[in-house]
Every structure is written in structure tokens, then in C-alpha cells.
Amino acid sequence: MNASFFQRWSPCVVALGAAVGLIISIINYFTPGNGISGTPGALLVIGSTLAILLAATVIWFLAGRLSWIGGTLFVLILLGILGTAFAGYLLESAWLPVTMAVCLAGWLTGLVPAFSRATA
């Protein structure tokens, strides 16, 4: 597997994790009696997972072009992943941190091309 493989699949894995996280967050927000339905916290993670999903999609479309935009989004995604995972922990939504772990795995694979260039 070469560096472009990771560059191509990293945003896909992030987007997949974010999409599942978004679905879980929406279910959490609208399911009565789960302790967090209708709360600002549950709404916040809907927004954050959606933002991660959109950012990962943009990176995928850019495919290495406009690298400053991609780089900025790449960093913001990490902040989003960590923040959403922490929010999910405080919401006691057990599966949300799991989805963010998937996102983080995808994000880390995105570092491979950079490491490859550094060690070439």
C-alpha cells in the first residue's frame, strides 16, 4: 500500500465513523427517556459529527489539491473527534466515543503520507 492509498481512504474512514456517530446522535436526541433526549448536549454532538462528516467529505473531494484548506480541515477534524468523544463520554452515550475511535483511526492513517515523505 502506498501513501496515496492512505490519502484516499483516510477521509472515508473518518466520514464513516462520523456518519454512524451522527445517526447515533440523532437517535439520542429524539428518543424520550434516555436521559439526554432534547438536551443541548445531544444537539451539540449532532452538530459536531455533522461537521466532521462534511470536513472529511471536503478533504476527500480535494484529493490533495488546495493543501492549505485540506491541512486546516485535517487539524480541525482532530479537534472535532476529541471534543465529540469527550462530549459522548459526558453524555454517557457509550457508542459515540466508539465511533470517534473509528474516526481517529481514519485520521491517523491520514498521517501516513506525511510520515512517508518525511522518511523518504
Place this chain on the structure above:
Amino acid sequence: MKYLSFLSGLTVLPIGLVIAASAQAQDLWPTFNGNLQAQKFSPADQITPENVHELEVAWEVHTGDVSTGANGRPVSAWSATPIFANDTVYLGTPFYRIFALAPDTGEVKWVYDSDALLEGLTQNILKSRGVAYWEAENPADGQPCQKRVYIGTMDAKLHSVDADTGEACAEFGTGGILDVNTWNTTNNKWPLSLFQPPTVFEDTLVLGWAGKDWADTVAPPGNVFGIDARTGDLKWTFNPIPADMTDLTGTANVWASMSVDPEAGIVYLPVSSPSPNFYGGDRLQPIPLASSVTALHIETGDLVWSRQLVHHDIWDYDTNAAPTLIDIEQDGKTIPALVQTSKQGFLYVLNRMTGEPIFPIEERPVPASTAQGEQASPTQPFVSVPEPVTDPEWPGVYWLADLAGGGYCSRTAENLVYEGPFTPPSLEGTIVYPPTSGGIEWGGGAVNPETGTYIVNSSNIVQIYKLIPREEFDKIEAGGTEVAGFFPMSGSPYGFELRAFLNPIGMPCWNPPYGTMSAYNINTGELLWRKPFGQVQQWGFYMPADWGSVTFGGPLLTSSGVIFIGASMDRRVRAVSEQTGEVLWKANVDANSVAIPATYTYQGKQYVVFVAGGNSFVAPGVSDQVIAFALPD
């Protein structure tokens, strides 16, 4: 101060005990506190510490009686204890309707609508603590209303309803409705709101009421009424305010539940503070029955004894829960006792026949007032055993809250007055701990009469009390418009500001825990365990468990050693081990369960029922949910 005037006249009532008194034997839950002794104890033992984790939802009902505060209708606050009697679960709602439910399915048997005015006549909130149940000792065959359910309304109407059919009982009051406000003849500034159901013993209803706190200097005196359960006729009135002081003060009402010693025929009243609640300069004469626990003969309303728990109350330290009655074993002797919880965090253990303390109560010097005109009492009663539920000193500034608030907490604390417990309200602003919010609130405690283990949940809250000179206050409330956190105490030289000590982002400025649960051996007064209880939930986020939670509502205790409780700021109900304080089970509900749960056994199966109605004072979110849990078949 203590009064003893009627003990010699006590008679042991020969009549068979009413249903509430024998609740334990029949495994019912026929009163607000489980039984007349306010023990909140059930002999049920099907649900144990070992199997409680298997609990599942048995049934769930939504009454439809919920208000978010939209459309001009006040927000609802539902703190009803479900009543189980007559093979039926009865509930009073914040819209003042009665629901009769099948105990095993939750199926609605009937609904009674009081057609009450749903306006904030005394409190800008639609509030109910439910219903009371009565049944005739010798029911007349074929006659209606031999079993009844009573519900009160904010507009001072007490309704009597046939427990079998939901039809009004015509012989009670006028067409089944008693207008209690017709007895509101002194300082009639607002109606006597009946949020708390009456206490029922034999054929007498003992009725207290709630009013409009912190608004006026002169207010209705806190009369308690003894009422004929069948007809609604007034049997007696008990007035805690000296007759020559009604032009100066008022209230000292009984707004919380009461307890009854069925054998002695004594009702025990938690009497609240006099008005105005935070300034006593215009009522310097003693009001010995205010802020007290008071015993009356239930048939006549005659005073048996009274013990004042706060002298010259200027902190709104209402006695706010029914005392729990229990026989204590000491040195081979059985002592008829009561345990009175309090906002100030003390547990007063008294001989319930005489009012004498079983564990010492010590008068200690307390700070003087600096407000012009005020003369705070030089001493106040302190209890050391059982150990108070709150620390003697306020918890101090929490570094995290201070950091998150950019130093707001420490800066503010430096400019506030604090000289220890009972520091009077001041013009500078006083740190009060525990404040009017408790300590221990109206849920009170639960006791296992077999083991003497006493369980109580409590809050560690810090509030700031500030007196505001009248002229300055009038500018704040220009045009008479009420401003949140400000209370007029009209007729006194000061208005009042009351607020929790929070940083700018709403985080408590003081060190956690914010709430705990404690277990005592009430025979010895020994503290068995104390643990943070509940969780604070802010914007949906659960804060660390060791912070605990402010709690409103009480526990129940079963003979198998399981405590069931809602009460916390998160939307959860829990089962806790009586032995260790460990949380054994928890479940999410639709809103805060700011109530006392109920448990009963029906057709061989034990149910635990919670009302999850919420209270915006505790946390946002309201609901109309009634939810029952049971073990799987």
C-alpha cells in the same frame, strides 16, 4: 422553646387502626409517606439487592397534565407520591386531576377533573404532591363514597371523590368540594393553596396549605385545619401565630406532610417560618410555635407539645418534612421517638410523647445581625448526634469553578459576610450554608423499623442572602414588576435578593459534593455511611459521580435492604444498597423524579412506581410520566 400542655389528657384510642397504620402488614402504600408514621418503609422483599438489576418497565402512563410554561400557563412541577390502596394506584396531577390506575397494568380506571383554575395564584408554578386516601371503618353496604380520594387545588378547593367510581362525594362540602378559603379570614392576601394532600386518620383530615412566600410582611397566619372526612365540617383550627401579632406577621404554616402516632392519637406538624422570612425586626416578640415541630391531639387540635428548632427565624428555615416516628431501643428500654429532618442539616431525635431530646440539643451562641432594626437570636439549637448531614462550615470556593469563572467565585466570596452557621442576612450579602433550599428538603428520611437504619438524602447548597433597603429595592422592581431573584417582603424596611452562589457560566462556586445520602443507626445516632448521591446534569452532560447532586424528593426503603429514590438533578431513578450505599440499579426517566416513590405487592408481584414530572427549580425539563418497574415473570 418547648411547650407541654396536654400529655396528661392523652387517651390510647381503642378504635382499630386505619388502613394507613397497618400499611406495612398489608404491603400497601396508602399515604404520602408510605404510612402514617412517615417511615417510607415497605415489608416487601421480592426485590432484593441481588436481583434488583433485573428490574424492567412493567407499565408506563402519561397523564397529559404537563406544562412547559408556554401559552401563558405556569410551568408544571409534579411531586406526587403514588398511592396504592383499594387495589388501585391513585395519582393527583399538577392540573389537579385524579387518575385511578390498575396496579399491574397501569390501565386507567377513571379520571376525576377538579376543573381547577390553572393560574399561578400564589406560586407561579402548577404544583401538586398528589392525593390522600380514606375509607370508612364500617362501610355501609351499597352506599357510595365509603372509600374516598382527596385532592387539593391552588385555588383552595378540597375535592372528595369516590375511590371506586371517581364521582364527587356530594355530602362533602358543597357537592363534593370544600372551599377552604372561607376560613382564610385574617390577612387574606392570597388563597390557601392546597398542594400537599391532607393527612388522614380515622375520620379526620388534617390540612395545611402553602402560600406566597417572601412577598409580604403581614400574611395569613398558618392555621391548620382538622376536618370531618365525610362532611368537610371544620372540627378544629390550630393557629401558630400569637393572636396579638397578626398585625405584624403571618404564616408559620404547615405546607409539608405530617405524621401520626395512631396509638397516641397525636399528629406531628412541621411548622414553617413566620413572615417576612428574612427580616424579623418588626416581629421581635417570640413566636414559639414558628419553625418548630409541634404535636397536636388529632381529635381536638389541642397542643400536646412543641419544640422550636430555630429561634427568631430570619433564614426561611421552615420545618419542612413530616417527622419519622420510630421506637428506639436504648439501654434495654423502648423509647417512642421521632426523627425530624431540617433545612439546616440537623436531625432532631425527640421523645415523641414529650418533645424532649433523646440525643442532646445544645444552645450555642451565633452571630449578631448588622442590619438596622434586626435583632438576631443570640443562640440557636445545635445537634451533634446524629452527625448533621452538612458540614458545620461552608465548603469553600471550588478552584475549578473559580478558574472557569475567571476568578469570579473567590472575588465574590471575599466581599460577602460569613461568620459560620446562622450568620444573619446582611446588606453586603451573606453566604448562607445550608440555606433555605436545604440541607434536607420535604422528602425527609426513611427508616427500617426492624433494624433502626435511617436513610436520608440531602443537599449541600450555598446561597447568598442580601437585604436591600426599600428605596433601592423599589427602583429594582420599578412599576411593581417582579424581577427574578428579588422578593419584596412588602411592609418591611428591606426587600431581598436570593441567589445561588454560581459562577458566570452557571457552575456552583463551592466545593462538591453537592448532595449526599446518609445512613444512620438511629438507636445509637451513629453514622453508618455517607456517599455522594445522584449526578448533576448540565445541558445533558453528566458531571462526575463524586460531585453528587442537589436532591428534592425522598427515598423509600424495603425490608430486603433496597432503597429506591429519584430526587436527583439527572433524569434517573436508582436503587441503592441499605447496607453499603452502593448504587445497585438505575434507569432513565423522562424528567427529574422530584417525588417520593411508592412500592406495593399486587397479586404476588412487587412493583416500584415513580412519578417523573420534573421541577424547573431543580433542572429544566418537565413531564407527565408515571413509570412502574418490576422483576420479569
